[in-house]
């Protein structure tokens with residue numbers, strides 16, 4: 001029987017949306033990917049940034065890891081390092097490691113009896129109240145939500161940001177929607193599916209800047225906080241564990257714009273809660289954190305308005321690959337304890353740093 005070539009369909013933006021990224025791929029067996037098929041997947045990822053494969057319930061953790069690694073064959077460790085430091089990392093309560101495939105993590109919400117060799121474990125969906133000064137009152141928690149925090153999947157300390165993240169939806173509670181409230185006084189809102197993952201394009205974020213701002217981000221490097229971003233102190237998190245000692249040679253400095261390896265387009269890629277310093281062209285450094293955050297907020301805010309946000313409506317079996325060097329993303333939503341959600345996530349600390357303009 002002749003094998004039909006795979007198809008790549010751009011996602012149709014919902015009415016009112018101006019998103020120009022996202023695609024669905026059909027016709028590839030992800031347990032047996034030929035070189036030609038992988039080229040199709042890679043080109044789709046770097047042209048569309050978020051690619052969706054439907055009905056992948058059966059993909060093994062090994063195949064998920066191998067697909068992730070194929071984007072960067074020299075990479076091998078999870079994006080936050082070989083093992084998560086269980087006592088100290090704030091990521092710890094949010095994820096469990098697949099015992100037979102340690103680069104693949106289990107994330108989600110609620111109590112799970114058995115999965116991939118793990119028994120009787122509790123998952124906790126990160127809640128936006130951890131990162132927001134003004135809380136949504138508890139009695140409105142299931143109706144209203146916020147972006148948890150916009151980010152790149154990356155340690156940003158010692159390790160290079162992963163090229164790609166793969167996310168498989170194993171169990172998805174359905175049926176509710178929530179109203180997402182922007183918390184910056186803009187009054188903007190979005191209607192979102194429960195537990196959506198929200199994506200924005202770094203290329204669009206760059207295009208929306210004024211010519212002067214574009215010149216600024218083209219020429220100015222920045223330094224994330226000198227620790228794994230999993231340890232970065234956050235404004236309202238009073239249970240922050242002590243950070244490990246900082247080693248100066250592990251501190252990273254990145255360009256603000258990262259070049260797409262396939263299209264050459266430039267993407268504004270700054271981890272907004274991890275950025276610590278901005279290095280100006282005259283050699284001076286802005287390290288007043290309030291000022292740094294003010295600058296980054298002004299650069300990034302236009303690109304996260306509702307019309308530029310892709311809120312993926314998860315169905316069980318969805319495998320989503322995203323270009324971690326071309327989008328920012330955020331967890332969204334608040335689940336009830338009995339709403340069990342189970343996802344598998346994989347990304348690998350990259351073998352090379354991002355390339356600037």
Ligand SMILES: [Fe+2]
Pocket residue numbers: 151152153329
């Ligand atoms: Fe993430």
